[in-house]
Amino acid sequence: MQSHFSTGLVWFRRDLRTDDNAALSRALACCDTVYCVFVYDKAILDKLPRQDRRVEFIQESVTALESSLQALRGHASRTLITLHDVAQSAIPELSKQLQASAVFAARDYEPAAVTRDTAVQQQLLAEGKQLVLVKDQVIFEEREVLTQTGKPYGVFTPYHRAWLARIGMELVPGHDVGRGNAVLSVAPDALAQPLPSLADLGFEATNLRALGMHGGSAAGEAMLQDFVGRMDxxxxxxxFPSVKGPSYLGVHLRFGTVSIRKLVNLALQRVRTGSEGASVWLAELAWRDFYFQILANFPHVATQAFKPEYDAIAWEQGEEAEALFEAWCEGKTGYPIVDAxxxxxxxxxxxxxxxxxxxxxxLVKHLGLDWRWGEKYFALKLNDFxxxxxxxxxxxxxxxxCDAQPYFRIFNPVTQSEKFDGQGKFIKRYLPQLAGLSDKAIHAPWLAKPMELAAAGVQIGSNYPSPVVDHAKARARTLARYGFLKKSTDQAGTATEQ
Ligand SMILES: Cc1cc2nc3c(=O)[nH]c(=O)nc-3n(C[C@H](O)[C@H](O)[C@H](O)COP(=O)(O)OP(=O)(O)OC[C@H]3O[C@@H](n4cnc5c(N)ncnc54)[C@H](O)[C@@H]3O)c2cc1C
Structure with missing residues (x-):
């Protein structure tokens, strides 16, 4: 395989930063001239609602990326080419236009992205060009952490142990982009269009800014610095959802406005000084890699159960099921912690x-609905999806x-609420109509005395819904629904509740 190219093209996707960027670093190291592109991919964007926080986040991140590239180049002319097109055909076309003999990108592990990249690769190969895919999003890819018999792990604890052992005593090496000013090229005049605004892309502004959220690596760095002091x-x-406990970096990891290696190295340094918090956070970053390798090694999970026998579960269907789903989506189940x-x-x-x-x-164990319904709704709404x-x-x-909680463990939403939002602070933030209830009543308002409800201005069934299901009955139905698995998995024992 060729290792030196006169002209290369860096295709930014989920790696919207210059710092420690593997694809950019590789291109700078092995090309005489490097162009950069980001494609607002119509194949993805056309399916989204016209107000989507992720698109706004990406648009801000791309603007910030252009500034970082200009800083790297030491010149304020347009460096990043942006296209609003179908990436699968636009990238080979652009490489032809630029006479780039190689396209560099960070490897993406999602099935649709793999299909797109394979198609791009074939088109490039037909022109005698290369698609150079490099590891950036993860610490270890799907074949890098395997069991002693060379199989992928399906259980987190031994995976985590092996993941830590593989890192060893050193920090994870980063990717140098120091040659930027010598090799990066300005966009040719014909392609040096102004960066598209949200409106140019056919989208409307969301409440992203009002939420204090910003795209771009400077915003990611600020969020990281805010968390560093809380990591321990x-x-x-x-x-505890009412406490500022987690890092909130998920969306920055999703779009690569922070480097996963930087986060892991920061955590590792703290772990080595004995920080329990850093050790738990590092384990969460390992969970991220774990699920990446599950998807890559077992791509059937994208549509089917990891454990095939679970695809035989009979989920609720029909109008009533759809009404329950709608109540769940809208936060109108009558269970305050779920609704909040x-x-x-x-x-x-x-x-x-x-x-x-x-x-x-x-959704799954109280409403009896297919987990894929919930997965799809989260995919539509989560910034860090x-x-x-x-x-x-x-x-x-x-x-x-893989490594899921056993089917007979069923979260009791009221107990969970009492345990993790004892004073109902989180609930009150999102369901202000319940703010007048006592710490005891707020978790299950339908059980409160009429006098307390009246004093708090809560009318069950009017300004707050009655519970859509009864916990004990729902639990019994779920145990029956999953019951056929008892023999095959031999995991049942005594039904427990959390
Ligand atoms: C039903 C369900 C759906 C989820 N959907 C997503 C999703 O679409 N995208 C997503 O990034 N996470 C998802 N998670 C995992 C987790 O809830 C989020 O990563 C976390 O809440 C993000 O907040 P944070 O950035 O403040 O995380 P922190 O607690 O600060 O953790 C740091 C990072 O570690 C990673 N991480 C943490 N927990 C997990 C986990 N259990 N699995 C994989 N990675 C993890 C994330 O990248 C996260 O940003 C889901 C969890 C559940 C139970």
């Missing part, structure tokens, strides 16, 4: 991890995934 307390704080979680998702595009588990479990982690999370709550 992560293990205690991360479970859904309100957080709908209003901000973020949902706290504990609540993703509780709201997800509620990532097929591998979302699918892994949903298959975890549905018990159909």
């Amino acid at each position: 307390r992560y293990s205690e704080a991360r479970n 979680a859904m309100a957080q998702l709908n209003q901000t595009g973020y949902m706290h991890n504990r609540l993703r588990m509780v709201a997800g479990s509620f 990532d097929l591998s982690a979302n699918n892994g999370g949903w298959q975890w709550v549905a018990s159909s995934g």
Whole structure:
């Protein structure tokens, strides 16, 4: 395979930064001239609603990327070519126009991206050009951490141990982009169009800015710095949705406005000084890699259960099921912790991890709905939506995934609410109509005394819904629904509740 090219093209996708960027670094190292492009891919964008926080985040990130490339080049002329087109055909076309003999990009592991990249590669090969895909999004790819018999891991704990052992005592090496000013080229005049605005792309502004969220690597760095001071307390704080416990970096990881290696190295340095919080956070970053390798090694999970026997579950169907689904999507189930979680998702595009588990479990194990319905809704709404982690999370709550919770473990939404939002602070933030209820009543308002409800101005069935299902009955139905798995998996034992 050729290792030196006169002209190369860097195709930015989920790596919208210059710092520690593997594709950019590789292109700078082996080309005499390097062009850069970002494609607003119509194959993806045309399917999205016209207001989408992710598109706004990307648009801001692309603008910031252009500034970073100009800084790297040491010149304020247009460096990043942007296209609004179908990437699969636009990239080979552009490489022809630029006479680039190689296109460099960070490897993407999602099935649709793999199909697109294979098609691009074939078109380039037909022209005698190369598509050079490099690892950037993950610490270890799907064949890098394997069991002793050379198989992919399906259980997290031994994977995590092997993942840490593979990193060893060193920090994870980064990617140098120092040669930028010598090799980066300005965009040719014909392609040096102004960067498209949101309106140019056919999208409308969302509440992203009002939420204080910004795209771009400077915003990612600011968020990281904000978290660094909290990292040591992560293990205690991360479970309580009203507390600023997690990093909120998911969306920056999704679009590559932070480098995963930088995060892992920061965590590793803290772990080595004995920080429990850093160790737990590092494990979350390993979960991210874990689900990436699950999707890459077992691509059937994108549409089917990881454990095939779980595809035989008979989910609720029909009008009533659809009405329950709608109530869940809109945060009108009558269970405050679930409804507040859904309100957080709908209003901000973020949902706290504990609540993703509780709201997800509620959909599957209280409403009896197919986990894929919930997965699809999260995919539409989450700013940090990532097929591998979302699918892994949903298959975890549905018990159909690798290393998932056993099917007979059913989160009790009221107990979860009492445990993780004891004073109802989170609930009150998203369901202000319940703000007058006591710490005890807020978790299950339908059980409150009429006097307390009246004093708090809460009318069940009017300004707050009655519960759409009864917990005990729903639980019994779920145990029956999953019951046929008892023999085949031999995992049942005693039914437990969390
Ligand atoms: C049903 C369900 C759906 C989910 N969907 C997504 C999704 O679409 N995208 C996504 O990134 N995460 C998803 N998660 C995992 C997790 O909830 C989010 O990563 C986390 O809440 C993001 O917030 P944060 O950035 O503040 O995370 P932090 O707690 O600060 O963690 C740091 C990073 O570690 C990674 N991470 C943390 N937990 C997990 C996990 N369980 N699995 C994989 N990676 C993890 C993420 O990249 C996260 O940004 C899902 C979990 C569940 C239960």
